[in-house]
Amino acid sequence: MTDTATPLYNPQDLMRAQVRWRMLETVFWVSALLPFFVAETYLVLCTQIAIAALFALSLDLLVGYSGIVSLGHAVYFGIGAYTAGLLAKYGWGEPLSGLLLAGLVAMLFGYLISFIMVRITHFALIMVTIGLCLLFEEFGNQAHDITGGHDGLQGVRMWRLFGTFRWDLYGFTAYAYSLVVVFLCFLVIRRIINSPFGLSLRGMRENARRMPAIGAPSKQRLQIVYTISATFAGIAGGLLAQTTQFVALDALSFQRSAEVLVMLVLGGAGRLYGGIIGSIIFLVARDQLASNNPQYWYFWLGLLLILVIIFLPNGILGGIAHLLSRRKKS
Amino acid sequence: MRKILIGLGSVAAVALMASTAQAQQTIKIGLVMSFTGQFGDLGTMMDAGVRLYMQKHGDTVAGKKIEIIRKDSGAAGSAPDVAKRLTQELIVRDKVDIIAGFSLTPDALASADVLNESKKVGVIMNAATAIITATSPYFVRTSIPLPQAMAALGTWAAKTGGLKNSYTMVTDYGPGIDSEQAFQGAFKEAGGNIVGSVRFPVVSPDFSAFVQRLKDSKSESVYIFVPGGEQPAALGKALTEHGLSPKVTKVLASGELTNEAPLKSMGAAAEGIITAWHYDSGHKSAMNAEFVKGIAGLLNGRKPDQFTVSGYDGMHAIYEALKKTNGDTDGDKLIAAMKGLSWESPRGPMSIDPETRDVVQTVYLRRVEKLADGSFGNNEFDKLENVKDPVKAKLKAEGKLNPDGTSKK
Numbered sequence: 001m002t003d004t005a006t007p008l009y010n011p012q013d014l015m016r017a018q019v020r021w022r023m024l025e026t027v028f029w030v031s032a033l034l035p036f037f038v039a040e041t042y043l044v045l046c047t048q049i050a051i052a053a054l055f056a057l058s059l060d061l062l063v064g065y066s067g068i069v070s071l072g073h074a075v076y077f078g079i080g081a082y083t084a085g086l087l088a089k090y091g092w093g094e095p096l097s098g099l100l101l102a103g104l105v106a107m108l109f110g111y112l113i114s115f116i117m118v119r120i121t122h123f124a125l126i127m128v129t130i131g132l133c134l135l136f137e138e139f140g141n142q143a144h145d146i147t148g149g150h151d152g153l154q155g156v157r158m159w160r161l162f163g164t165f166r167w168d169l170y171g172f173t174a175y176a177y178s179l180v181v182v183f184l185c186f187l188v189i190r191r192i193i194n195s196p197f198g199l200s201l202r203g204m205r206e207n208a209r210r211m212p213a214i215g216a217p218s219k220q221r222l223q224i225v226y227t228i229s230a231t232f233a234g235i236a237g238g239l240l241a242q243t244t245q246f247v248a249l250d251a252l253s254f255q256r257s258a259e260v261l262v263m264l265v266l267g268g269a270g271r272l273y274g275g276i277i278g279s280i281i282f283l284v285a286r287d288q289l290a291s292n293n294p295q296y297w298y299f300w301l302g303l304l305l306i307l308v309i310i311f312l313p314n315g316i317l318g319g320i321a322h323l324l325s326r327r328k329k330s
Numbered sequence: 331m332r333k334i335l336i337g338l339g340s341v342a343a344v345a346l347m348a349s350t351a352q353a354q355q356t357i358k359i360g361l362v363m364s365f366t367g368q369f370g371d372l373g374t375m376m377d378a379g380v381r382l383y384m385q386k387h388g389d390t391v392a393g394k395k396i397e398i399i400r401k402d403s404g405a406a407g408s409a410p411d412v413a414k415r416l417t418q419e420l421i422v423r424d425k426v427d428i429i430a431g432f433s434l435t436p437d438a439l440a441s442a443d444v445l446n447e448s449k450k451v452g453v454i455m456n457a458a459t460a461i462i463t464a465t466s467p468y469f470v471r472t473s474i475p476l477p478q479a480m481a482a483l484g485t486w487a488a489k490t491g492g493l494k495n496s497y498t499m500v501t502d503y504g505p506g507i508d509s510e511q512a513f514q515g516a517f518k519e520a521g522g523n524i525v526g527s528v529r530f531p532v533v534s535p536d537f538s539a540f541v542q543r544l545k546d547s548k549s550e551s552v553y554i555f556v557p558g559g560e561q562p563a564a565l566g567k568a569l570t571e572h573g574l575s576p577k578v579t580k581v582l583a584s585g586e587l588t589n590e591a592p593l594k595s596m597g598a599a600a601e602g603i604i605t606a607w608h609y610d611s612g613h614k615s616a617m618n619a620e621f622v623k624g625i626a627g628l629l630n631g632r633k634p635d636q637f638t639v640s641g642y643d644g645m646h647a648i649y650e651a652l653k654k655t656n657g658d659t660d661g662d663k664l665i666a667a668m669k670g671l672s673w674e675s676p677r678g679p680m681s682i683d684p685e686t687r688d689v690v691q692t693v694y695l696r697r698v699e700k701l702a703d704g705s706f707g708n709n710e711f712d713k714l715e716n717v718k719d720p721v722k723a724k725l726k727a728e729g730k731l732n733p734d735g736t737s738k739k
Contacts, residue, residue, distance in 0.1 A: 041423035044415050141502065141531065150503035150532045151459070152410050152436045169447050170422050240411065246440045250409040294365045294402035295374070 018194040028273070032179060036172070043171035049283045050178040051239045056264045056275025057189055058232035063261070064270030065193060066225050067205035068117065069125050071257050072133030073233055075113075076106040078140065078252030080234030085153045085247035086146070093159035099181065099238045106234020107227055114226035118219045121208075130254060137252040153247035167245070174243040181239060185232055190272060192228065201225055205270075266308055268315025277316055356395045357659055359648065360420030362413055362441070363431040363455075364404030368533065368560060372433050372637050373404065376455050379634065379641025380430075382624045383649075391649050392657035399424050403437050413437035417444045417452075427659035428453065430644050434557070435459040435504040442466040449661035451651075451668070455644040456637055459504035460721035463688045464737040468661055470668050470687045472647055472680075473640035474608050475719040476505050476555070477512035479584060482693045482714050483606035484516025487551065487582055490712075491604070495523045496582070497549035499540060501556050502529035509555040509584060512720065517553075525549045530556065537568035544579070545572055551580035554587055562592035566600065576602030576698075585610065585708075588698055590633045593706050600706055603698045608691050609639045609677040610708040612701075621676035634676075643675045647682065679715075686722045686735045693717045 035046045055077055062068040080102035087098045113132065120128060140147045147153055160166055165173045192198050200216040211218045241247045250256060259282075267278025285304055289297035312319030361380065363373035380398065389396045399420060403413040413432070420426045421444065429445065430453040432438040438457040442465040445452045454462060454471040460478075463469045487493045496517055500506035506529065514524050526547045528540050544552055552574075556565050566587065569575075585607025586592075593600050611622050611633040621642070625634040634642075651667035652659070665687070672681030680691040692715050696708035725731045730738050 041419070044418050044422070048411075048415065138531075144502075144507075150436065152440060154439055154465075169418065169444065171418070244411045244414055244440070245443060246410060246414060248410040248436060248440070250411070290402045294363075294400045295370075297402070298366055 015194065015196070015199075019191070025273075029183060032183075035175065040170055040172070043175040045283065045287055047171055047175045047178045047243050048240070049280055050175070050182045051236050051243070052260065052263060052279035052283060053276040054182045054185055054239070055233055055236040055260050056267070056279050057186065057272075058229045058236060059260055059264055060269060060272075060275045061189065061192075061201075061225055061229040061232070063264060064274065065198065065205060066201045066222060067208070068222065068226065069122070070129045071126050071254070071261065072129030072131070073229075073260060074252055074254070074256040075133050075136045076110055076230040076233035077237035077240075077256060077260075078136060079109050080106045080237030081241040081247045081251040082140070082147060082153065082237075083234070084238035085156045085241040088156045088158055088242070088245070089153060093157050095158055095161055095177065095242050098242065099235060102238025102241075103231045103235040106237070107231040110230020110234075111223070111227045113230070114223040117226055118222045129257075133252070133254050133257050137249060137254070140249050140252050147247070147249065150249050152249065153241075156241065156245045156247065158242055158245055167243070171243075178239050178243060181235065185235060186276075189232065193272060197221070197224075262305065265315055266305065268317035268319075268321075271315070271317045271321070274315055274317045281316065356397045357391070357428070357652065357657065358397045358399060358424060358426040359428045359430055360417070360424060360426035361398060361400045361431040362403050362416050362420070362429060362437065363400070364433040364437075365400070365402040367404035369433050369557070370404050371560070372456065373402070373431075374629075375635055375637035376431065376433070376641035378625055378628050379455075379638040379643075380645050382621070382628055382638075383642045383645035385628075386624070387645075387649060391652045392655075394652075394657045399426060403431075403433060410434075410436040410440035414440040414444060417441040421448045421450055426450070428648055428664070430648065431455055432457045435462060438462045438469070439465060439504075442469070445469065445661075451661050451664045453644045453648060455640045457505075459508050460688075460719050461504075461508075461737070463686055464722060464725070464731065464735060467687075467734040467736050468665055470647060470665065470682060471689050472643040472682075473636065473689065474691070475688055475721065476509040476584065477721045478689075478691075478717050478719050479606040479608060479693045480509040480512040480555070481516040481720045482717060483553070483582055483584075483604075483695070484513040484522070485520050486606065486695055486712070487553075487604075488517050488520030488522035491580070491582075493522060493551045493580060495525045495549055496551045496553055497525055497544055497547050498527040498553045499544060500527075500529055500554070501532055501535075501561075503532050505557065506530075506555050508721070510553075513553045513555075513582075532557075535561070537565045538571065541565075541568045541572045541574060545574060549579065551582060554581065554583040556586060562587045562589060563595040566592045566596040570596055570599040575599045576604075580604070585636060585696075588696070588708050589635045593698065597706070598700075600698045601700065605696050605698075605708065606693055607636065607696065607708075608693060609636045610694070610696060610710065611635065612707045613677060613694070613710065615676070615678070617674060618676040639675065639677050643673075643677075643680065646673060646675070647671055683718060685726070686719065686731075688719050688722065688735075690716055690718050 059073050062070050083105040084098045084102040141149050167173050204211045204218050208218050263278035263282045264275045268274035289300045363376055365373040401416040428451050432454045433456050435457045445466045445468040452469050456473045458476045460475040463471055498510050500510040556562055581603045583605050585605050588605050647668050650671055651664050654667035655663045668682050669684035678692045683690050692713050694710040695712040696710050698706055699709045701707045
């Protein structure tokens, strides 16, 4: 939604115009509160959508804004999930500090791994990220005594949120907690993208060799964005572990990495709301199709994805933006 | 905006009232099973048992209509957070009274908290790790805790089978590790020697490398556990390809390996495989013959397997408990009604242990033999009656089990 800036020649004005809140954004975030009133039995699904949206946002920082392809982003999601889960299992069930630590641990891993990632591009990057994902998944499986392997991490017990709010069966606490965390993360990500730093990322996406020539060291900046992205993925993973009070090996899996990329592409990569819209549509479609037809629903999901990609190659938001710009011209 | 909100709110309120009004005449059962993915066939077979039971016994119990709501937990491979969310949604959104199914151990374990909090009964129709029923006082199992059959197999192999050494190959997750320990423990106790062991990854393993290792070990016998679904046939094929027929190396296994599909793909190479299990479609009883016929009618001639019979018996436990409570679906009353239930199943006599809520049943020792019609099947040559789960018996002896059958923290 922010990429279609009208030509403003004063750079300060340009940046300011991008940061400004739009009416639609306010409507969107206010309507995120609607499930509390009109769909309280869907709160568990809404929580998982919010978490997936944050995960997709974190990936968008790489894929959409910096041009780094990743098919192994679940590594950080899983690290965050296991950090939060293990903390709660071994006696520290305080949600907020647990979540912060989940983000920090993922950040540390992201920083270390970023040294490898900025040295390679394109297909090599896809291979290395998949390899990394499989590596971590297998490690999680082998470390059965710590992670519970394929049986999942059991005995995760969260304390009440702020010492007062119980994690109820309907998921009121879980959704409220996730929504606030996701919104705060969104604000930070939005600020990063609309900063000069964010602008330089987009520059690298378009031409990585030219950026150093105009005074923006690409490798260093890519490392920074990689670390930031890993941090948010870790927070998303931590949220999942805390709200479901269970961590499965699946949190580290290739399938989760691929799914989040699908959500992002579906919604539109490189657009702040692309990952969010994509995860809403993907998860709602999956939920509805699977409950209407538990045996053959994969067919319809596949069909939906193919149709979107054929007719809206830039994702749903890309398609809408395209339509709007055509209407303006005519 | 406000008008819209009020409008939406009133619609939701009406819908809510309608659903509670309906709940008074119907009893809803939510089935959480893997209908798609690697373990998709398992859900289909379990569900066939459920369908057959309702076909035979009608869809009304104690004057109330039974309604089944099916949910696919096979989405996204095997993600227990999906199974947990589906269980949670079935309870809060669809207002089901009973949960049943649970294809895999992680699914059941992840859902235990939900059952504890909502006080709803969960009938396990497959997941086979011993410890599951100790994680919630609302779990009841009609399938099998694996160690039940595997400990029996270990003892038999060393004592009656005359085997001195064995090699174990299991899938690396709860049930696999459970069965490995049960077999090894019983085999060693009876004087046998374990010469080596490997564990397969759960998802899409390549068996040939593992089978080669077994071949290199030159063990006189091998014990195998793999989860049902597609894997037994693939493993059977790998054994055949490496020339490890039961004539060269005695093959001992859980019943999954000699179900209909893997037997077909192994052909004559399967002859002589020895398994310990609770059910086979070839079990000789009038009740089973009728059961096999019923399933063949539902599934285009396919034979039932342990998933089908567990689905069938799971429904029986639910129906009988509802009769006892006269249609009351209160979780505590239902679970009390299920404790100690005993009945004749297509697999033979079985009951629910009032102490552990786990199944007590006959374990059969079977050998793959050529049948009269030229195909291969499991011939039951020995049996142990009223076998309880040895793992929980041990926990109880150590004083680690609460009176309601849950384990002490």
